[in-house]
Amino acid sequence: MIKWHQACVTTANYSLSINGEVIGYILGKRGLRGKEGFGGGGGFPGKSNIYFFRVNTSFRFAILGVLGFREGTFPVRYLRVPLLSTKLKSSNCQRIVDSIIAKTKSWTNKDLTYAGRLQLIKNALFSIQTYWSSLSVIPKEVIKEVESIRRAFLWIGTDLRKTGASLS
Numbered sequence: 001m002i003k004w005h006q007a008c009v010t011t012a013n014y015s016l017s018i019n020g021e022v023i024g025y026i027l028g029k030r031g032l033r034g035k036e037g038f039g040g041g042g043g044f045p046g047k048s049n050i051y052f053f054r055v056n057t058s059f060r061f062a063i064l065g066v067l068g069f070r071e072g073t074f075p076v077r078y079l080r081v082p083l084l085s086t087k088l089k090s091s092n093c094q095r096i097v098d099s100i101i102a103k104t105k106s107w108t109n110k111d112l113t114y115a116g117r118l119q120l121i122k123n124a125l126f127s128i129q130t131y132w133s134s135l136s137v138i139p140k141e142v143i144k145e146v147e148s149i150r151r152a153f154l155w156i157g158t159d160l161r162k163t164g165a166s167l168s
Contacts, residue, residue, distance in 0.1 A: 081135050093142040096132050104153045
């Protein structure tokens, strides 16, 4: 089994597909060969980690021995979003709340009109939540907190107090 996996990572072959249809194959000149790194320097054993989830311990050590990478642990961040082996929890999403609060506080002009604040919510604050939602399911508690922040910003401004005008 290990020899088969070693053959997979030491021989680089690429398929070229357009719109899901394979139109040809390319034989790579360099592959992952021991200490060389990925295709000319994309990943190096001394600088890169490999992450496992539900992998047999002996098989894990065999892969680490072949590749020479360090074993990483979860959670790891990629593009500022935590990559987890489980569902996101509220504690993992504090960054989304912090970034939305930071955005609203950066708009220090307290003379923004209701329409101006609404535009900022639509164009900036929704994009943060949309980005995170495209990567993972955001817990309900976080969505409620984000909605509360947006609502406070819309009705009150950058102060973000939770008290203010309420609608009946």
